[in-house]
Amino acid sequence: MSTILDVARLAQVSTATVSRVINSPETVRETTRKKVLRAMKMCNYKYNALARGFVTKKSNTIGLIIPNINNPVFAESTLGVQEYANSKNIKVILGNTSYDADQEKSVIKALRESQVDGLIITSTDPKGKLIKTLTEEDVPIVLLFSTVKPGPISAVGVDNYRGGYEATEHLVSLGHRRIGMVAGSFAVTDRSYHRWHGYRQCLKDNGIPYDSKLLIQTEYSLEGGRDSIRELLHLENPPSAVFCSNDYIALGAIKGAREEGLSLPEDLSIVGFDDMPTASYMVPALTTINQPAYEMGRTACEILLQIMEDRTLVMQHMMETKLVVRESTAAVNTARDEKDRQ
Amino acid sequence: MSTILDVARLAQVSTATVSRVINSPETVRETTRKKVLRAMKMCNYKYNALARGFVTKKSNTIGLIIPNINNPVFAESTLGVQEYANSKNIKVILGNTSYDADQEKSVIKALRESQVDGLIITSTDPKGKLIKTLTEEDVPIVLLFSTVKPGPISAVGVDNYRGGYEATEHLVSLGHRRIGMVAGSFAVTDRSYHRWHGYRQCLKDNGIPYDSKLLIQTEYSLEGGRDSIRELLHLENPPSAVFCSNDYIALGAIKGAREEGLSLPEDLSIVGFDDMPTASYMVPALTTINQPAYEMGRTACEILLQIMEDRTLVMQHMMETKLVVRESTAAVNTARDEKDRQ
DNA sequence: TTGTACGCGTTATCAA
DNA sequence: TTGATAACGCGTACAA
Numbered sequence: 001m002s003t004i005l006d007v008a009r010l011a012q013v014s015t016a017t018v019s020r021v022i023n024s025p026e027t028v029r030e031t032t033r034k035k036v037l038r039a040m041k042m043c044n045y046k047y048n049a050l051a052r053g054f055v056t057k058k059s060n061t062i063g064l065i066i067p068n069i070n071n072p073v074f075a076e077s078t079l080g081v082q083e084y085a086n087s088k089n090i091k092v093i094l095g096n097t098s099y100d101a102d103q104e105k106s107v108i109k110a111l112r113e114s115q116v117d118g119l120i121i122t123s124t125d126p127k128g129k130l131i132k133t134l135t136e137e138d139v140p141i142v143l144l145f146s147t148v149k150p151g152p153i154s155a156v157g158v159d160n161y162r163g164g165y166e167a168t169e170h171l172v173s174l175g176h177r178r179i180g181m182v183a184g185s186f187a188v189t190d191r192s193y194h195r196w197h198g199y200r201q202c203l204k205d206n207g208i209p210y211d212s213k214l215l216i217q218t219e220y221s222l223e224g225g226r227d228s229i230r231e232l233l234h235l236e237n238p239p240s241a242v243f244c245s246n247d248y249i250a251l252g253a254i255k256g257a258r259e260e261g262l263s264l265p266e267d268l269s270i271v272g273f274d275d276m277p278t279a280s281y282m283v284p285a286l287t288t289i290n291q292p293a294y295e296m297g298r299t300a301c302e303i304l305l306q307i308m309e310d311r312t313l314v315m316q317h318m319m320e321t322k323l324v325v326r327e328s329t330a331a332v333n334t335a336r337d338e339k340d341r342q
Numbered sequence: 343m344s345t346i347l348d349v350a351r352l353a354q355v356s357t358a359t360v361s362r363v364i365n366s367p368e369t370v371r372e373t374t375r376k377k378v379l380r381a382m383k384m385c386n387y388k389y390n391a392l393a394r395g396f397v398t399k400k401s402n403t404i405g406l407i408i409p410n411i412n413n414p415v416f417a418e419s420t421l422g423v424q425e426y427a428n429s430k431n432i433k434v435i436l437g438n439t440s441y442d443a444d445q446e447k448s449v450i451k452a453l454r455e456s457q458v459d460g461l462i463i464t465s466t467d468p469k470g471k472l473i474k475t476l477t478e479e480d481v482p483i484v485l486l487f488s489t490v491k492p493g494p495i496s497a498v499g500v501d502n503y504r505g506g507y508e509a510t511e512h513l514v515s516l517g518h519r520r521i522g523m524v525a526g527s528f529a530v531t532d533r534s535y536h537r538w539h540g541y542r543q544c545l546k547d548n549g550i551p552y553d554s555k556l557l558i559q560t561e562y563s564l565e566g567g568r569d570s571i572r573e574l575l576h577l578e579n580p581p582s583a584v585f586c587s588n589d590y591i592a593l594g595a596i597k598g599a600r601e602e603g604l605s606l607p608e609d610l611s612i613v614g615f616d617d618m619p620t621a622s623y624m625v626p627a628l629t630t631i632n633q634p635a636y637e638m639g640r641t642a643c644e645i646l647l648q649i650m651e652d653r654t655l656v657m658q659h660m661m662e663t664k665l666v667v668r669e670s671t672a673a674v675n676t677a678r679d680e681k682d683r684q
Numbered sequence: 685t686t687g688t689a690c691g692c693g694t695t696a697t698c699a700a
Numbered sequence: 701t702t703g704a705t706a707a708c709g710c711g712t713a714c715a716a
Contacts, residue, residue, distance in 0.1 A: 051693035283625035
């Protein structure tokens with residue numbers, strides 16, 4: 001592999017000049033530039049960004065840490081991050097945590113050793129200790145999807161409390177009083193926790209007593225959704241509607257409900273959260289709380305690049321959620337409720 | 343940010359010794375090792391993998407190039423690549439091509455400049471010119487999902503022809519004679535092309551005349567699947583069964599068919615290809631050709647690392663496909679066919 | 685077991 | 701407009 005030194009020799013100029021035709025061609029006379037360009041071709045010169053990074057102390061690389069790339073919402077936000085980064089000639093290194101705080105820790109360590117210029121994190125550590133260390137050590141970082149925390153930390157997210165409230169409110173407005181929730185484990189992220197708070201408050205505001213039996217915490221997987229809804233349906237007094245803390249879980253829940261012989265939405269209404277790309281393609285098409293995942297990824301990346309320029313910056317960007325009513329929710333089926341009680 | 347020089351000074355040893363406690367601790371006496379470790383803590387030393395890569399000429403980084411992370415199959419294979427890579431302390435840089443050969447080219451260029459140690463590519467360039475250049479320049483590379491090409495190029499994939507044949511055969515065995523195909527554009531990848539060949543041969547073997555009207559090429563998206571199936575259903579003599587060249591397209595197709603008022607599988611049978619993680623959660627649960635995406639990603643990465651060790655290696659790994667019959671296919675509904683013709 | 689000294693490919697500074 | 705050269709942080713012969 002030839003270097004600028006080879007090129008320099010071949011073109012009979014200095015390495016500095018070669019470097020100039022690469023980085024600021026306008027500062028070198030056309031004749032010499034052409035000479036250099038020709039020399040590059042001749043020895044099949046390939047630019048070494050790593051060596052550049054070594055001297056400029058910038059790797060032009062950012063780390064993106066997410067819990068599970070299989071969740072379509074994260075795939076979508078990843079795409080947003082990627083496309084913006086690439087448009088600015090920045091590469092993104094992917095880190096998967098599988099919702100495990102230890103993995104998150106080791107991934108962050110590896111990424112930092114690789115000298116990434118910044119980090120976008122959908123954190124799995126509700127306490128935020130890791131994140132705090134990072135900010136203390138002045139690593140450019142922006143939280144994605146994570147609840148916007150007080151204090152000097154950049155983030156793009158949504159109001160999860162409000163989203164949970166909206167989802168529940170929709171169910172209440174359809175006449176449901178017995179409303180369950182399948183929530184991703186609170187131990188692993190506070191997003192689901194805040195959505196639950198919204199759910200709970202909405203019940204309260206509507207005079208519906210809170211029943212802790214109607215809350216199931218589960219892992220963030222299709223299976224988790226399926227198993228949880230079954231548990232809910234086997235309750236003595238099962239819910240007529242369920243709020244799932246994300247669409248991925250909701251997809252599992254729909255499957256579980258059907259396996260129990262229910263028709264949706266007649267027998268059971270389900271609301272999700274996320275509005276993942278396939279939500280409108282599900283059967284029944286999923287009623288859910290939209291959060292603009294692609295835009296959020298893109299924005300997070302945009303903010304990160306700004307912070308990398310000016311480390312004193314702190315930007316918190318709160319996106320709007322929106323209830324999207326589709327086919328998975330319907331007015332409560334009182335006839336069936338009666339029948340069940342007989 | 344402190345360096346090994348700082349540590350060395352603090353511990354009153356040479357930089358070589360510091361380097362040794364990092365890379366081969368067993369070669370340094372315990373007392374000095376402890377001294378060095380303490381010094382590291384004191385100045386909050388952070389290892390610089392970039393500098394290391396610069397001297398060892400290895401970045402411990404590989405590039406993973408896929409067409410679209412939103413397709414759950416690619417998300418799944420990405421996870422496989424990632425988890426294996428991380429277990430070997432290798433980072434993976436993600437590149438999205440959006441099924442665009444130009445983007446693929448520029449992504450590869452950027453990745454190479456970053457000195458990735460190797461490349462895993464699900465190529466979008468059916469001619470394979472780009473890939474050829476890479477092998478000529480001795481870049482460690484393995485093709486993923488791409489058809490295993492003759493010649494000295496490593497790859498992990500499946501027999502797409504055979505998979506297409508199996509899918510079609512299943513439909514034929516259910517009594518279908520009017521079988522359509524919604525295929526991802528042949529211009530953009532040859533996977534779908536080979537599946538189509540299998541489809542075609544199977545028709546032939548069963549004495550079913552090939553009707554080119556029943557083939558629609560479309561883009562690799564949910565919308566592509568939806569629009570294409572509608573087109574098919576509006577044919578004068580519409581199909582009673584459709585083979586979609588991947589599950590993602592099939593998901594769109596199911597939606598499109600329902601929008602046309604059809605019940606699945608009574609009115610229309612659909613087979614997909616991939617068996618993406620959500621395939622069994624769809625309604626109806628998708629009959630499809632399974633390819634073990636996670637394993638394939640993992641294996642591709644495993645092979646790549648081997649090639650990185652020994653560049654003369656060429657390994658082609660063909661995985662088994664398997665027909666998974668679920669709910670989206672059923673025996674042909676002759677009654678309905680009759681009715682349609684009246 | 686430890687230290688010295690050089691080299692990796694590039695950019696940046698300063699001088700010409 | 702161009703050139704000479706130091707510097708970046710680390711690994712590694714080779715020497716001690």
